[in-house]
Amino acid sequence: MAYHLLKGKRGIIFGALDEKSIAWKVAEKAVEEGASIVLSNAPIALRMGKINELAKACNAEVIPADATSVEDLEKLLSKSMELLGGPLDFVLHSIGMSPNVRKKIPYTDTNYDNFQKTIDVSALSFHKVLQTAWKLDALSEWASVVGLSYIAAQRTFPGYNDMAEAKALLESIARSFGFHYGNRKKVRVNTVSQSPTLTTAGSGVEGFNGFYHYAEKMSPLGNAGAEDCAAFCVALFSDLTRKVTMQNLFHDGGFSNTGVSQAVIEGVEA
Known part of the structure; x- marks a missing residue:
């Protein structure tokens, strides 16, 4: 059911890869709620994923951009404003990658070149998006x-x-940039800590x-799925949450505030 929460709003969705992606679900939900969007991902991700299918369904343009490149972001934001007919009302940053994770390198044997890449892609890209938009x-x-x-x-x-x-830094950037952008233009910056x-x-x-x-056993409401997260993000994009900023919002079925559950106790005692 649509509530027209984003009627007339314009936005960019970063990170949609395939139909399992949270960003994919957010794009679908945003358009269902009345938004016009641009989709973006790194060129290599565009080759690997199915984003053109999503673009067709959402009547959206796809603009490749490496979110670690300020030059790419400048082109993306400028082109998006041109295509959508004005400044943006919302942005979703759903970008994360760790070479150490991909290569199964243990945390205690971290490759530091990989670590820097993790930080650049998964956290500094958030700052770069915000600073370029600023x-x-x-x-x-x-x-x-x-x-x-x-x-x-x-x-x-x-x-x-x-x-x-990387996620700890991402959340810190949201607080820091949220302060400056709120003072300047009432722009809200938040992170969603998803199941x-x-x-x-x-x-x-x-x-x-x-x-x-x-997490499913611990959470009183169970894990929040991708479609649940999409609905929550749309609420944060909407005018219903105009005074929510600089927050890390747990969207996890209650996991973050649960010490232990009966299901977990029973599993341990079995």
Whole structure:
């Protein structure tokens, strides 16, 4: 059911790869709620994924951009404003990659060149998106920017490796830039700490299935799925959340505030 929450709004969705992606679901939901969007991902991801199918369904343009490249971001934001007919009302940052995770390099044997790449792609790209938008005046008053995070920024999940540091930095950037952008133009900047979600990217994390099933047993409402996350992001893009900024918002079925559940106790005692 659509509520027309984003009627007339314009935005960019970063990171849609395939139909399992949270960004894919956010794009679909945003358009369902009345938004016009541009889709963007790194050129290599565009070759690997199915984003053209999504673009057709959403009547959206696809603009390749390496989010670690300020030059690419300048072109993306300028072209997006041209295509959509004005400044942007929302942006979703759903970008994360760790060479150490991909190569199964243990955290205690971290390759530091890989670590720097993790930080650049998964966190500094968020700052670069915001700073580029700031310099181009690409966001409208009361615009909303959302980055996707995970509770490993606060608690240790060993298999999450150096992505934990990247998510912690991502959340800090949201607070810092949210302060400046709020003062300047009432732009809201938040992160959403999502349940472990069955996506192509998530499944590459060592022990992901264990994370997923543990969280499902711990969470009173169960894990939040990709479609649930899309609905939450749309609410954050909408005018209903105009005074919510600089927050890390847990969208995890109650996992983050649950010490232990009966299901987990029973599993341990079995």
